[in-house]
Amino acid sequence: MALKSTLRDRRRLQTLREIQRAALSLALRHGYDAVTTEMIAAQAGISQRTFFNYYLNKDAAIVGEAPCFDEETVAWFRASSGPLLADLLQALRQLLAGSELDRGTSQLIDRLLDTAPDLLPIFYGSLRRLRDQIAALAVTRLGEDARRDAELLAEAIAHALGDTFRIWANDDTMPADRIVDVARAKLQVLHGLLAQV
Amino acid sequence: MALKSTLRDRRRLQTLREIQRAALSLALRHGYDAVTTEMIAAQAGISQRTFFNYYLNKDAAIVGEAPCFDEETVAWFRASSGPLLADLLQALRQLLAGSELDRGTSQLIDRLLDTAPDLLPIFYGSLRRLRDQIAALAVTRLGEDARRDAELLAEAIAHALGDTFRIWANDDTMPADRIVDVARAKLQVLHGLLAQV
DNA sequence: GCACATCAATGCATAGTGTGCAATATTTGC
DNA sequence: GCAAATATTGCACACTATGCATTGATGTGC
Numbered sequence: 207m208a209l210k211s212t213l214r215d216r217r218r219l220q221t222l223r224e225i226q227r228a229a230l231s232l233a234l235r236h237g238y239d240a241v242t243t244e245m246i247a248a249q250a251g252i253s254q255r256t257f258f259n260y261y262l263n264k265d266a267a268i269v270g271e272a273p274c275f276d277e278e279t280v281a282w283f284r285a286s287s288g289p290l291l292a293d294l295l296q297a298l299r300q301l302l303a304g305s306e307l308d309r310g311t312s313q314l315i316d317r318l319l320d321t322a323p324d325l326l327p328i329f330y331g332s333l334r335r336l337r338d339q340i341a342a343l344a345v346t347r348l349g350e351d352a353r354r355d356a357e358l359l360a361e362a363i364a365h366a367l368g369d370t371f372r373i374w375a376n377d378d379t380m381p382a383d384r385i386v387d388v389a390r391a392k393l394q395v396l397h398g399l400l401a402q403v
Numbered sequence: 404m405a406l407k408s409t410l411r412d413r414r415r416l417q418t419l420r421e422i423q424r425a426a427l428s429l430a431l432r433h434g435y436d437a438v439t440t441e442m443i444a445a446q447a448g449i450s451q452r453t454f455f456n457y458y459l460n461k462d463a464a465i466v467g468e469a470p471c472f473d474e475e476t477v478a479w480f481r482a483s484s485g486p487l488l489a490d491l492l493q494a495l496r497q498l499l500a501g502s503e504l505d506r507g508t509s510q511l512i513d514r515l516l517d518t519a520p521d522l523l524p525i526f527y528g529s530l531r532r533l534r535d536q537i538a539a540l541a542v543t544r545l546g547e548d549a550r551r552d553a554e555l556l557a558e559a560i561a562h563a564l565g566d567t568f569r570i571w572a573n574d575d576t577m578p579a580d581r582i583v584d585v586a587r588a589k590l591q592v593l594h595g596l597l598a599q600v
Numbered sequence: 601g602c603a604c605a606t607c608a609a610t611g612c613a614t615a616g617t618g619t620g621c622a623a624t625a626t627t628t629g630c
Numbered sequence: 631g632c633a634a635a636t637a638t639t640g641c642a643c644a645c646t647a648t649g650c651a652t653t654g655a656t657g658t659g660c
Contacts, residue, residue: 289599400594402486
């Protein structure tokens with residue numbers, strides 16, 4: 207039952223995207239605060255009540271659903287014995303390869319963030335799910351005692367990845383499979399900045 | 404006009420704290436979601452309307468006002484030419500020395516976070532102001548081109564500091580002036596984890 | 601100390617968010 | 631096709647948050 211099969215599921219995915227596109231275009235046109243959930247629902251052709259069946263709140267509709275490790279990747283990670291960071295980045299590569307990224311939507315998000323920097327917390331907050339998953343993977347290596355360290359590492363990785371997403375959205379020549387590499391370069395810079403400790 | 408002097412300002416500070424204490428104790432007793440702004444206002448002896456004159460929203464009342472670099476510290480940082488990270492940590496030391504930390508309140512926050520982990524984003528979000536200030540300081544050294552790197556570094560520092568706050572809240576034997584040192588140790592660990600890049 | 605400016609506290613009205621519930625429509629499995 | 635499962639919707643409601651006008655307390659200049 208892992209694969210989405212039915213018409214129902216395909217429609218659900220389509221509606222999710224339609225709502226997000228409606229939310230983004232309205233926010234770009236009128237500003238985030240001026241957009242109401244009722245406007246988004248109307249634009250997406252659904253009722254306000256149904257809007258809340260799809261997204262928990264207005265913020266979630268803007269950023270969409272975050273990607274998520276599949277069991278296969280988790281299993282690979284647990285089996286591998288390479289260096290922690292290299293394995294985490296490899297897991298992220300698989301994650302991104304699996305999820306079909308929509309550069310158009312990412313561009314809209316990026317433009318919105320440019321005009322409304324106060325939305326940045328919402329955007330980076332949407333990476334929380336991913337961050338928690340990275341942290342969970344890291345904990346399997348470092349042990350439960352090092353959970354806080356794992357979370358700190360995961361935070362840095364997720365942040366670097368978020369930055370890279372925005373670069374990718376605005377650079378049509380950059381292929382999606384280079385995202386993790388660029389993020390790794392950012393982590394290298396961070397490593398250098400921390401060297402003086 | 405830098406020093407708060409008048410009765411009015413002292414009362415304001417007192418009310419700010421009273422509201423926060425009310426919010427925290429109510430949240431610990433009934434759970435965050437079950438607490439309304441009206442309840443907090445009643446407990447603090449003010450009207451609901453006045454509550455919103457003090458805090459922008461319910462979240463802000465829980466975490467209280469974040470500390471903030473004073474001009475003196477900023478001036479020192481800009482004049483200094485030591486290693487970036489060392490200077491940032493030194494600035495944070497001055498910041499913490501200036502702000503009178505209330506371990507009791509921090510303990511309440513920590514206990515609340517234990518019972519309601521979904522409040523963690525609110526807590527770490529409250530460090531955003533501090534993170535932005537750290538990033539701004541770092542940008543004066545690294546240059547505007549490296550803003551994203553500065554922000555990534557600031558994020559890591561703020562996160563480590565937040566973790567350390569929780570440790571400090573629960574360890575009565577730990578003096579406040581060791582907070583930055585422990586945070587630095589956490590950053591050292593992060594540096595080690597990033598070494599494999 | 602008095603008069604006046606300034607700012608704080610409050611009530612009231614209102615827009616918007618988000619949830620529970622029940623009724624209705626649609627999809628799916630058989 | 632039929633019945634079970636699930637989705638959509640309307641409605642009512644509690645709560646958050648803001649604007650505005652009023653009243654009262656505080657600060658300042660004289």
